[in-house]
Amino acid sequence: MSESILSHVSLGTNRFDEAAAFYDRVLGALGIGRVMAHPGAVAYGRTFPEFWLQTPIDGQPAATGNGTHVGFLAGSEAEVDAFYAAALAAGGRGDGPPGPRPHYGEPYYGCFVRDLDGHKVEAMVWRGGPSAA
Template structure:
């Protein structure tokens, strides 16, 4: 089967793996994702079927950082999944960057939310409602 995605995986650096992994365990579970690979003391990779999103220590040993304008969006299967993602993220210590709802600038099919994880990485859950796509 040909993959509909052009991406294979993405990695983010963490300065506190012991905090980051439980955060992502809770938040990504709302979308049906779980740890696919776990490397103790280094990090882990999350996905539904294969490792797509890595959270890990930096390879060069320098502090991990965030980048202005960069964020990571996760597919949700429904608006309710987006809502659950948002609530789980806030409960796990994330900072609100945009509550769940439509964003008309992205088109009528878009429904999503934005948060900052414990280290400031901007993450999003989004549902694309094909019934509303023009």
């Protein structure tokens, strides 16, 4: 059995083609690519669909959640930095530049951005691996 506790996470978008291009770019900086696609939905992962981007199935506009964010695991500080740069270059906005966050744990290094729909997304790495936390 996998050590992961989640099957997948989905975010809604009102700008599907633009948002998919945004995530192609920023997740590509972490070595994450598209693994599935359906009309109005695309899934990303390293081996299976862990993160979905889609137009809401109910036909209503997508909305962000206050206090909600999705964190992507990076392999290095350089990947976190590349994720942040790619997000800004692809039209996202910064919500916390790359750097240590000792209040999350001494080995924590991450960044936060807002995607094209305003969803808060993060890239982070535990320097020294998760057991260092």
